[in-house]
Amino acid sequence: MNLRGKQKRFLRSKAHHLQPIFQIGKGGINEQMLVQVNEALEKRELIKISLLQNTDELTDEAALTIANVTKATVVQTIGHVIVLFKPSSKEKYQHLSKEVRDI
Template identity: 65%
Template structure:
């Protein structure tokens, strides 16, 4: 999903107050974690993922893997924190996607 600049700015403002839900450590990113991230995105649509200091992963590499395997959009990368978005397929979980269509 390609987001416009205005949509990304809106999502960044909403993600500012969120705490990271997932942490990627020295084990790196694996299939089980990708499944959990996909499920969490289905419920929340917008979340933060942090990379711990002991990981060998780079934030840009993790962003590419998430976009490819989970199908989400990386809204922002600041240091070792990623903000990712994916529209929920369930109507009751569509908090941000309904507002994004208006922008």
Template identity: 60%
Template sequence: MKLRGKQKSFLRSEAHHLNPVVQIGKSGLSETLLDQIDECLERRELIKVSLLQNTEETAKDVAEVIEETLHADVVQMIGRVLVVFRPSSKEKYQRVSQQVRVL
């Protein structure tokens, strides 16, 4: 889903009060961690991912991997924190994506 400017702005405002759900540490971006991010996106649609100081990954590299493998949109990247959005495939979890479609 390609997001327009208004939609990205809305998602950034919704994510402002969220705490990071996933933290990438010393072990880096593994398959298990990608599965965890995938599961969080399925249930929440909008999450924050933070990179700890001891990781060797860069925020740009992590954003590219998330976009390619999980087919999610990185809405915002501030320092070591990423805001990630992907509409849920289950209707009961589609709270944010319904509001995004209206915009």
């Protein structure tokens, strides 16, 4: 999903109060983590992922890798934090995606 500037700004404001629910450490990105990220995106639509200091991953590369595999959109990378958005396929979880569509 391609997001316009106003939509990204709206999602950034919603993500500001979220805590990162995944951390990428020295193990890097693995298949099991990507499955869990995809499941979390399905239920929450907007998540934060933080990169720990001991990781070898670069923030931008990690964001692109995760976004490509999960088919999510990178809303923002700031410091060692990645914000991802993916509209849920299940209607009962589509809270943010309905608001984003109306913007």
